[in-house]
Amino acid sequence: MRAYSHWLLALLIALITPMSPAAAADDSLQRVIAAKVLKVGVAPNAPWVIKKPDGGFAGHDIDLVEAFAEDLGVKAQFVEMPFADLVPRLARGEVDMIAAGIAITPERARSVAFSTPTGMQEIATVADRKALGTDPAAALEKPSFRIAVLAKSTDEAAARNAYPKASVVSYPTAAAALAALVDGEAQAMVATSPVPRMAASLYDAKLRLIGGPLERTGEAFAFRPDDMRLLTYANNWIAARQIDGFIGNVGTHWFDGHKWLRTAEGDLKPQRAAR
Incomplete structure (x- = not known):
């Protein structure tokens, strides 16, 4: 009986305790609605974010954000920046959120608040057949074995952990890392799926x-x-859209096949890596 009374007292105290000033002052949702614009930090990282030849964006996270903004009754404004700048510029208030295939990590959680996951992927290694011997x-x-990775990504951390004796070289975009592998600047690439699978399929020889x-x-x-x-x-919103199948359908389109490569041609076309 005493335990029950203590529990009831704690509940009553919680119910009548005023919200903290910080909680009461949180106008973030209303701020976006009033501005009628959702500023979203993005970085080219196919197939999550693809920079199209016309300057626009496509990709898994682009599709999600556009639907998210539409349901919120605002317009999505995509702000492009290097992947490594996403978290610092969010912290400075330059954008309202990040959507760029960014993985949840304890380190990043010190600086940002992550939403419910929108997808689950694997980090894998694709390498030059001849270099492997x-x-x-x-x-x-x-x-001397060089492994190309996207700078400041979970791919980079995974590569350094898995291959501590090799030379892990970071690049500003996944496209640049892939180009380094294809043109011989690097002998392998560590990346998040489906990029390794796609690269091995396109350049199987x-x-x-x-x-x-x-x-x-x-x-x-x-x-x-x-x-x-x-x-x-x-x-x-993520919970509702997972239940109605929308998020699953977007994931199937971007991760289960290579049709999106036509959209990403400019982003992923192997060009000589910057030296």
């Missing part, structure tokens, strides 16, 4: 997948920690 394990332990997944990741939208009202709306 007859002993791939030995090749991957050479300091030159490249092949090696080993199993290095890690599994969950991608999500990211918000400023104080914008809890906007984050709550996003979480509820």
Whole structure:
């Protein structure tokens, strides 16, 4: 009986305790609605974000954000920046959220508030057949073996952890990392699916997948920690759109096939990597 009384007292105290000033002052959702614009930080990272030849954007996260903004009754405004700048510029208030295939990590969670996951993927390795030779394990332990990755990504962290003796080289975009592999600047690439699978399929005479997944990741939208009202709306929206099948259909389109490569041709076309 006493335990029950203590529980009831705690509940009553919680119900009558006023909200903290920070919670009461959270106008993030109303701020976006009033402005009629949702500013979204994006970085080319196919197939989540693809820069089209006409300057517009397409991709998994672009489709999600456009639907999210439409349901919110506002217009999505995409602000392009390097992947490594996404979190700092969100923190400075230059955008309202990030949508760029950004993976949930404990380190990033110190700076941003992640939404419910919008997708789950695997990080894998694709490598040059000739460079691997007859002993791939030995090749991957050479300091001269260069592995291309997207800078400041979970791919980079996974590559350094899995191949501590190889030379992990970061590039500003996934397209630049792929170009480095295709033109011989690097001997392997660590990236999030479906990019490794797609690269091995397109360049099967030159490249092949090696080993199993290095890690599994969950991608999500990211918000400023104080914008809890906007984050709550996003979480509820993701739940509703998962139930009605919309998010699943978008994922199937962008991750289960290569049709999107036509859209991404300019972004992923192998060009000589910057030296």
